[in-house]
Amino acid sequence: MSNAEVAVWELLGTTTLLLLGVGVVANVTLRRSLGHGGGWLLISFGWGFAVFVGASVSAPSGAHLNPAVTTGLAVAGKVDWARVPVYVAAQLVGAVLGAALAWLAYKLQFDTHDDPAGTRGVFCTGPTVPGWPWNLLTEVIGTFVLVAWVLLSPTALAGEHGVPRFGNSALGYAAVAFVVVGIGCSLGGPTGYAINPARDLGPRIAYALLPIRGKGDAEWGYSWVPVVGPLLGGALAGLLFLALPV
Structure with a gap:
């Protein structure tokens, strides 16, 4: 697959991810x-x-949707490092577009929300108790769980007529959805579990640029945490994969 094709599929998948992801937070918040x-x-x-x-939309490109996943796969030797910038650029652009589309879908609700200065959390994450070293560690741990699962989870064994009978491949992309739900329920409380640099940075950029009535600050001072933490977590998962007799 060419770099252009990879970029298109990752762009489409990440746009969809952020449209629905930002959308659910808007639905709960507004x-x-x-x-x-x-x-x-x-x-x-x-x-x-x-x-x-x-992930289902972006299956042709490998459905990374996440620079931390791409980084972990590259560290593990499963993705050419030369392709990493292509994946990451498409993921970030898709994240901005998806967040902007979610805002359009909820435009009237944003306009009539009684706390417009507090709408940043619809788009990006933030700590419940600020403490950057610990906030960073939380993001490292959560992302490590995700990327380690991607790298180490068993694939399906073929049963009768080639139908998968065991392993995460039998569930398709529903399997990773369960992992993300599990991380959110278990580890999402302290920081909102970005576990994806594009998922946080893209919507934060959109929030800064969109004409949202009475919006607050984008909190750029914290923005590096949900970028650096997931990248570290993904890289550590890749190193673990290399260290294990897989």
């Missing part, structure tokens, strides 16, 4: 939305399903 007050479980499941749909 007061004049039917999902208002749905809580953390709705957000976690919404993001999990968003990963399922986005």
